[in-house]
Each structure stands twice: as structure tokens, then as C-alpha cells.
Amino acid sequence: MRKLPPLRALQVFEAAARQSHFSRAAVELCITQSAVSHQVKQLEEHYGERLFKREGRQLNLTAKGTLLYNGLEQIFNELNDLSIKISGESNDQLRLAVYSSFAIKWLIPRLSDFRRQHPQIKIRLDMMTNDPELTDNVADMFITGQSGQLGFHHHVLHKERLIPVISPSLLSPDKSAIEELRLHPLLTVDEGPLGLDWDRWFVANKMQLPAEQQQHIFSHVLMAIEAAIAGQGIALASDFMVQADIEKGLLVALELPDILTGFEFYFSCKHRRLKEPAIGAFVSWLATQ
Numbered sequence: 001m002r003k004l005p006p007l008r009a010l011q012v013f014e015a016a017a018r019q020s021h022f023s024r025a026a027v028e029l030c031i032t033q034s035a036v037s038h039q040v041k042q043l044e045e046h047y048g049e050r051l052f053k054r055e056g057r058q059l060n061l062t063a064k065g066t067l068l069y070n071g072l073e074q075i076f077n078e079l080n081d082l083s084i085k086i087s088g089e090s091n092d093q094l095r096l097a098v099y100s101s102f103a104i105k106w107l108i109p110r111l112s113d114f115r116r117q118h119p120q121i122k123i124r125l126d127m128m129t130n131d132p133e134l135t136d137n138v139a140d141m142f143i144t145g146q147s148g149q150l151g152f153h154h155h156v157l158h159k160e161r162l163i164p165v166i167s168p169s170l171l172s173p174d175k176s177a178i179e180e181l182r183l184h185p186l187l188t189v190d191e192g193p194l195g196l197d198w199d200r201w202f203v204a205n206k207m208q209l210p211a212e213q214q215q216h217i218f219s220h221v222l223m224a225i226e227a228a229i230a231g232q233g234i235a236l237a238s239d240f241m242v243q244a245d246i247e248k249g250l251l252v253a254l255e256l257p258d259i260l261t262g263f264e265f266y267f268s269c270k271h272r273r274l275k276e277p278a279i280g281a282f283v284s285w286l287a288t289q
Contacts, residue, residue, distance in 0.1 A: 005046050012039035013051065014076060017069040018137065020059050077272060092121045092278050097139035100127040101222055102265060105241035107143070114285045121278045134268060141279060142268040153271050157286070160263040161239045162197065165251040167231040177255040185214040185233035187224040197221075197236045204259045225251075 015025035016036055026033045044051050051065035061069060098107060103125055111123070132138045134149050147154040164177075170184055188198045196217070202209040214233075218224045221237060228235035229250050239258070245251040267286060273279050 006039075006042055009039040009043040009046070010072060012036055013043050014069065014072045016040060016052070016059075017061055017065065018073075018135075022059070081272070081275075093124070094121065094141060094278055094282065095124045095126055095139040096141045096143065096282075097126045097128050097132055098143040099265075100129065101220070101238075101241060102143055103127060104222060105225075105238075105244070109244060110289055114282065117285065118278075118281050121281060123282070136270070140269065140273065141282065143265060144268065145263055145266065146268065147264070147266045149268070151270055151272075152268050153274055155267045155283075157265040157267055158238075158240055160261045160265070161258050162201065162236040162261060163239050163242070163258045164201075164234050164254040164256045165225070165228055165237055165242050165246070166234045166254055167229060168249065168252050169231045170233075171252060180254060181234060181256060182210065182213070185216055187227045187233045187235040188215045188217050189221050189224050189236070190217055190219055201236055201259055205257045 012025065012029060012031075012035075015028050016022055019025045019028065022036045022040075023033045026036045029036070040051065047064070047068075049064040050062050051068060053060055053062050108125075114121075114123075126139055128144075131144045131146050132142070134142060134144075134146060134152055143157065147156075164181070166180065166184065171180065172183075175183070186198045188196050190196055194200065196215075198215065199209065216227065216233060218227065221235075221241065224235040225237050225242060225245070227233065228237070229245060234254065236259075242251050242253075246253055267283070269279055269283075274283065
């Protein structure tokens with residue numbers, strides 16, 4: 001005969017551990033916060049072990065709590081997969097967390113092709129500026145700069161390369177690329193801890209930034225690209241971001257050196273979820289792009 005703990009308490013504990021918050025678990029399960037506390041207490045009494053500890057305002061798992069949560073996560077995932085197989089249902093509502101720049105300049109223009117091939121799959125795009133925690137609570141799939149998290153599939157989509165671009169309206173037929181560089185303002189992106197992108201470009205190419213060179217500073221590369229299209233100067237942009245603008249004749253890539261930033265875009269999702277039809281379809285489509 002199986003000696004099982006109270007199953008409802010296990011469900012409540014798993015939600016509280018995953019959310020690291022009793023009130024958020026209560027909202028997820030449509031119960032009160034006191035009910036969550038009661039169920040967790042019941043489970044702790046059953047095992048004779050503390051499962052949570054409070055450190056200031058932070059709720060953390062104890063060593064035994066972590067052991068229990070890791071086992072429950074695997075069991076609940078397997079139950080979910082089994083339920084899908086038995087019911088014949090599939091998750092056709094997917095959330096994709098993605099950088100705004102990648103989404104606007106690369107992904108969104110291509111998504112109509114995916115929707116044409118898979119009209120039954122609905123994708124919600126969640127824009128982000130910083131790398132989020134890789135968890136199903138945030139999204140089903142991610143395009144970020146993160147890799148190496150255990151239990152996740154990671155695939156390199158692109159190694160970022162910055163190229164100098166300018167509006168064709170600013171170009172002079174009798175001037176070289178280096179002369180154009182000296183002639184126009186630099187549309188510079190402040191990348192926080194990395195510094196100014198044009199400063200890095202000059203250092204990487206062992207060139208001196210002229211003291212009199214005019215610079216316009218932007219907090220995001222999308223603004224610098226739009227300023228370049230508007231004829232306000234020369235921007236540095238990821239090659240994939242300006243590919244369509246170059247093809248449309250809105251921008252020209254100057255014949256100047258590029259630089260690799262060392263940043264890589266990864267597609268990520270949980271290994272086990274690659275078997276889900278909707279995610280598998282998106283991964284296959286992404287490979288063709």
C-alpha cells in the first residue's frame with residue numbers, strides 16, 4: 001500500500017515554491033493566502049520538516065523543501081504530458097519572451113509566414129529589456145542572451161555584429177567611406193556598463209575618435225537606427241536589424257570595418273517541451289529562417 005502525503009497540500013506547496021510567494025500561489029489556485037499557509041503547514045507536519053524559511057521579506061525553500069519541489073516539478077510535468085496524450089489536446093497558446101529590438105527588426109516581419117503555415121497556433125510576444133528568469137511562469141519560449149541553464153534547450157540564433165549604416169541621402173559620390181565617417185554626426189548608443197558603441201568601434205579598429213566629432217546619444221539602438229534613416233548621421237547597428245532597411249534602400253552599409261560584440265542571441269525552451277507539437281512547429285520554422 002502506498003504511503004502518500006496529502007495530495008492537495010502537495011499541489012499548493014508546488015505552486016508556493018514555484019512562485020516563491022504565498023499570495024501569488026493563492027491567486028493561481030483561486031484560494032486564500034491563509035489556505036495556502038494551512039496546506040503548507042499540514043505538509044510540514046506530515047513530514048516533520050520545515051519546507052520554507054523566511055529571510056527578511058524573502059521566502060526561500062529549506063534543503064528538504066528544495067528536494068521536495070524538484071521531485072514534484074518532474075512529477076507534475078510528467079502528469080501534464082500524460083494528460084495531454086490521453087485527452088489528445090495540445091497547447092496551441094504560446095508565450096515568447098523576446099528583446100524588443102529583435103522582435104521589431106527581425107521576428108515580427110517574419111511572423112506572418114509562421115501564422116500562414118500554422119494558423120491554429122497563437123503566439124503572444126512579451127517584450128523585455130533585461131534577461132528574465134527562464135521559467136514557465138514567464139514564458140513558454142525565450143529569445144535572450146542566456147544559455148547553459150540545466151533542463152533547457154539552447155540554440156544560437158545569431159552572433160551580434162555591428163555595422164556602420166547611413167541614409168543614402170547623405171552620401172556623396174566623390175567621398176570615401178572614411179571621409180563620410182568624418183563628415184557626419186555619430187548616432188551613438190549608450191549601452192550602460194559597456195559604454196558608448198562608437199567608442200568601442202574606434203578602439204576595436206585602432207582608430208582615434210576625433211575630439212571635434214559630433215555625437216548624438218541614444219539609450220536604445222532602435223532610436224539610433226530611426227535617426228539614421230531620417231538622415232541625422234551614421235549609426236552602428238546589428239546587421240540583422242538593418243537588413244530589411246538596406247534592402248528597401250532606406251540605409252546603406254558603409255564600407256568600414258564591423259565589430260563582433262561577443263553577444264549571442266539564443267532560442268531557449270525546456271528540453272521536455274520540445275516534444276509539444278506547437279513548440280516543435282515553432283522551432284522547426286525558426287530553423288528555416
